[in-house]
Amino acid sequence: MSNISIKVENLSKAYQLGQIGTGTISRDLERWYARMRGKEDPFLRIGESNNQNTRSESDVVWSLKNINFEIEQGDAVGIIGRNGAGKSTLLKILSKVTTPTTGKISGKGRIASLLEVGTGFHPELSGRENIFLNGAILGMRKKEIQRKLEEIVDFAGIERYLDTPVKRYSSGMYVRLAFAVAAHLESEILIVDEVLAVGDAEFQKKCLGKMGEVSKGEGRTVLFVSHNMESITRLCKQTILLKNGSLHSFSDSYGVIEDYLKLDYGTTSSKYWQHAKAPNNGLVKLLSVVSHNSEKVNKEFYDINEDVGLTLEYEVLKNGYMLQGAFNFHNINGINIFDAHENISKDTIPKDLGRHTLTAWVPRNLLSEGPIIIGVAIVTQDPFSVHLHERDVIVFNMVDESSNNPTRGSYVGSLPGIVRPLLRWDNIQPMEK
The missing domain is CATH 3.40.50.300 (P-loop containing nucleotide triphosphate hydrolases)
Incomplete structure (x- = not known):
C-alpha cells in the first residue's frame, strides 16, 4: 500500500498580467467609462511576475x-x-x-x-x-x-x-x-x-x-x-x-x-578570490576567507558546542602600515551581532610585504542558531582608517544537534536572541540562622 x-x-500555474476582461459587455463599458473620466479601474488587475527583478514581455506569467x-x-x-x-x-x-x-x-x-x-x-x-x-x-x-x-x-x-x-x-x-x-x-x-x-x-x-x-x-x-x-x-x-x-x-x-x-548571497562558508579580481586598494589585497572547525575542516553547519575558526588570507602591497584584520557578524535579519578586530600591542611592528594569514576563533556556546553572515575588513587604528571592507563574504549556519546542550537543557523549542552564551549559575543556599 x-x-x-x-x-x-507537472504542476504549473499561469496568471494574466495587466487588464483582464470582465466577461460581460456592461462591465467592460463601465471600465471604459471610468478610464475616460481618469478614474481608477473598478475591476481586478493582476500584478507582476514572480521574478520581480525582470520586466515581462508577455502578458502571461508562470507563477509555478x-x-x-x-x-x-x-x-x-x-x-x-x-x-x-x-x-x-x-x-x-x-x-x-x-x-x-x-x-x-x-x-x-x-x-x-x-x-x-x-x-x-x-x-x-x-x-x-x-x-x-x-x-x-x-x-x-x-x-x-x-x-x-x-x-x-x-x-x-x-x-x-x-x-x-x-x-x-x-x-x-x-x-x-x-x-x-x-x-x-x-x-x-x-x-x-x-x-x-x-x-x-x-x-x-x-x-x-x-x-x-x-x-x-x-x-x-x-x-x-x-x-x-x-x-x-x-x-x-x-x-x-x-x-x-x-x-x-x-x-x-x-x-x-x-x-x-x-x-541569496552568492557564497557559502568559504570564499576565494582570483588574484587578478581580488578586492584591493593598492595597499592591501584580500585573497580568501574560510570558516572551519578546530581540525581545520571547512563546513556549512557548526554545532553550538564547537569552536568556529575564521581564517583570513591577505597580501600586503605597501610597507609601513599597522594593518589589522576585522570581521563583522550579522544574523539573517541583518542585525549586527558584534564586530571583532585583531589585537595589537605597542610592540607590534607593521606587516611585511607579501601574504599573511590570520585566524580568529569564535568560542562555543556564544552564537545563536541560524545563518551567520560574515563581512571582512582591513583597518588601521591610529589614526583609524578602513582600507578594505567587503560585506556578506561568507555565510555558515549554527545548529543545535546535541541532546545534552547545557545552554538548552531539556527545553525543545526555539530560543530567541542574537547570542546564546553559556552563563555560570550559582545556586546560593540560604544561610542557617
Whole structure:
C-alpha cells in the first residue's frame, strides 16, 4: 500500500498580467467609462511576475512551472525561497484555494491550512462558532469538535474572548486561534504559511513544538513555509527550494539551505578570490576567507558546542602600515551581532610585504542558531582608517544537534536572541540562622 501523502505532477500555474476582461459587455463599458473620466479601474488587475527583478514581455506569467515531488505520510517538509518564488501559490493550490493551470495533485486525507491571518474565519461569528465551523468544513462531527474544544482554547490563550466576534480580535489573537484550530482538529495534512510571524516569540515556540508533535507523534504530514532557517532545520528533515516558480531542489534540509544561501548571497562558508579580481586598494589585497572547525575542516553547519575558526588570507602591497584584520557578524535579519578586530600591542611592528594569514576563533556556546553572515575588513587604528571592507563574504549556519546542550537543557523549542552564551549559575543556599 502506498505511503504517499501528497503527489504533485507537472504542476504549473499561469496568471494574466495587466487588464483582464470582465466577461460581460456592461462591465467592460463601465471600465471604459471610468478610464475616460481618469478614474481608477473598478475591476481586478493582476500584478507582476514572480521574478520581480525582470520586466515581462508577455502578458502571461508562470507563477509555478513544471513542479514535481512526492511527500510521504508523517513527513514534515519545509518550503523556502525568496519573496515571489511561488511558495504561497503552491500552498494555495495544495489547499485547493485555487486551481492549477496544468498538472495534477493527488493525496490522501483531509487538509487543514493556515495561509494568512483570518483564512477560513467568518468575521461576524465568535471564536467558539468559528472553531465549530472549521471542524465542520473538515468533515468532523460536533462531538469530535467538542472533545477538542478545551484543548484548542487553552493552546490559543483566548478563553476570555471565546464568545466575542472574531472581527474584534487583534491579528495576534486571530493567528493564535487559527493555528490552534488547524493543529488540533483531526486532519491528515497540516499546511502552514509564515503567518506565525504575526505571533509573539513565545507563541511561535509553542507552534513549532506543536508542529513537531503533529508530525512525529501523530504521523500527520506538515508543510511549513518560513524564512527562518533555524525553524526549518529544527522541524523539517527535508525542504523544498523554489526559485522563480521552479523547483530548484528537494532534499535534506541542510543541503537545501546551503543551496538557498548560495542563491541569496552568492557564497557559502568559504570564499576565494582570483588574484587578478581580488578586492584591493593598492595597499592591501584580500585573497580568501574560510570558516572551519578546530581540525581545520571547512563546513556549512557548526554545532553550538564547537569552536568556529575564521581564517583570513591577505597580501600586503605597501610597507609601513599597522594593518589589522576585522570581521563583522550579522544574523539573517541583518542585525549586527558584534564586530571583532585583531589585537595589537605597542610592540607590534607593521606587516611585511607579501601574504599573511590570520585566524580568529569564535568560542562555543556564544552564537545563536541560524545563518551567520560574515563581512571582512582591513583597518588601521591610529589614526583609524578602513582600507578594505567587503560585506556578506561568507555565510555558515549554527545548529543545535546535541541532546545534552547545557545552554538548552531539556527545553525543545526555539530560543530567541542574537547570542546564546553559556552563563555560570550559582545556586546560593540560604544561610542557617
